[in-house]
Amino acid sequence: MIRRKTDCQLALFLMLFCAFAAWRTTLIPASGTGTRAGPDFFPWLAIIGIAVLALALLLRGLRTSPRPKPEAGAGRIGYGVLSLFAVLMVAYAATFERVGYLPSTIVMYVIGMLLLKERRVVHFLLVPVAVVLGVYFGFTGLLDVYLP
Numbered sequence: 072m073i074r075r076k077t078d079c080q081l082a083l084f085l086m087l088f089c090a091f092a093a094w095r096t097t098l099i100p101a102s103g104t105g106t107r108a109g110p111d112f113f114p115w116l117a118i119i120g121i122a123v124l125a126l127a128l129l130l131r132g133l134r135t136s137p138r139p140k141p142e143a144g145a146g147r148i149g150y151g152v153l154s155l156f157a158v159l160m161v162a163y164a165a166t167f168e169r170v171g172y173l174p175s176t177i178v179m180y181v182i183g184m185l186l187l188k189e190r191r192v193v194h195f196l197l198v199p200v201a202v203v204l205g206v207y208f209g210f211t212g213l214l215d216v217y218l219p
Contacts, residue, residue: 077132078129078131079132081128082126082128082129083125086125088121089122089125092114092117092121096115112214113214159183162179163179172203172207173203173204176199176203177199177200180198180203181196184199
């Protein structure tokens, strides 16, 4: 029962956030660049994505029935792992410009997935490469923003 309530509350909070962000995004001046995305493109993309996921979370909260409690410690990530993840993010920030976007982000992504206990080889090798290349080509091809 607690999960249903939490999902619904979080979804409503996210929808309010999207409404606020949409209002503020309307204040961003259009660049008039024609086919290229302007300065308001990414905020609208993020708002739509968050709103869709918040709606899915709300629907999940309304549909799920109470589940039995998991066994103690199941699915939990300890403070040590989270601390290592924070150290990983600091190391990524320190090496990002020296090493370059593609290699540093792929390596960080794989190590992060391993820290968070992903053990399927296909997932921790193919997913980071696909996501990082998608983001890279999205920024360079669609937005003309070149990453280091």
